Amino acid sequence: MPIVYHCPHCRQPVTVPDAMLGQAIGCPHCRGAFQTFPATPAVPAPPAQQQPLSLDDEPTDTASAFDQLDAPRSRRAARYRSQKKGTPLPNITATIAAVIGSAIVMAYNQANRRPGQGFDVTEMLISAVVGGISAGIGFGIGKLIEGNTSDHSNRSRRGND
Numbered sequence: 001m002p003i004v005y006h007c008p009h010c011r012q013p014v015t016v017p018d019a020m021l022g023q024a025i026g027c028p029h030c031r032g033a034f035q036t037f038p039a040t041p042a043v044p045a046p047p048a049q050q051q052p053l054s055l056d057d058e059p060t061d062t063a064s065a066f067d068q069l070d071a072p073r074s075r076r077a078a079r080y081r082s083q084k085k086g087t088p089l090p091n092i093t094a095t096i097a098a099v100i101g102s103a104i105v106m107a108y109n110q111a112n113r114r115p116g117q118g119f120d121v122t123e124m125l126i127s128a129v130v131g132g133i134s135a136g137i138g139f140g141i142g143k144l145i146e147g148n149t150s151d152h153s154n155r156s157r158r159g160n161d
Helices: 060-069 075-083 089-111 121-146
Strands: 003-006 013-016 024-026 033-035
Touching: 089 121
Parallel strands: none
Antiparallel strands: 003 013, 024 033
8 A cells, every 4th residue: 555755855745655665765746865664564552451440439558548647646756846836036036136226227327317418338237237246146035035945965866755
């Protein structure tokens, strides 16, 4: 059964007989040569193996997974979750102190500004330094308020459950 190819040079249809498949042929329209591909026999696809349908609504392996979810969790995991809740107090106090310290310096600079005075980069740098110092002081205050709640010194390297 002849196959119709399209010439890659002129895009015209070219009918190729079975005997010429797999060989280089010339286009009758533009005389350009091109390679044809050998005919491949049609191989039927193997029938897909179907598994027998089950009337069970739930697969057997999911029951064990749900049972594992209900199992009691270890004390180490519970302790880890309790320690990681929320933002630590020193970080909160450091942020608040940095904002308040910077705001005070900027308000002071604005109050002492002379009419017609331009923008001064030095004032902003001083405000940033004071904000950083305030953040350090706030972090220290937060650590003092929080106390040493970490029990790293009370535990050995290998935690006891």
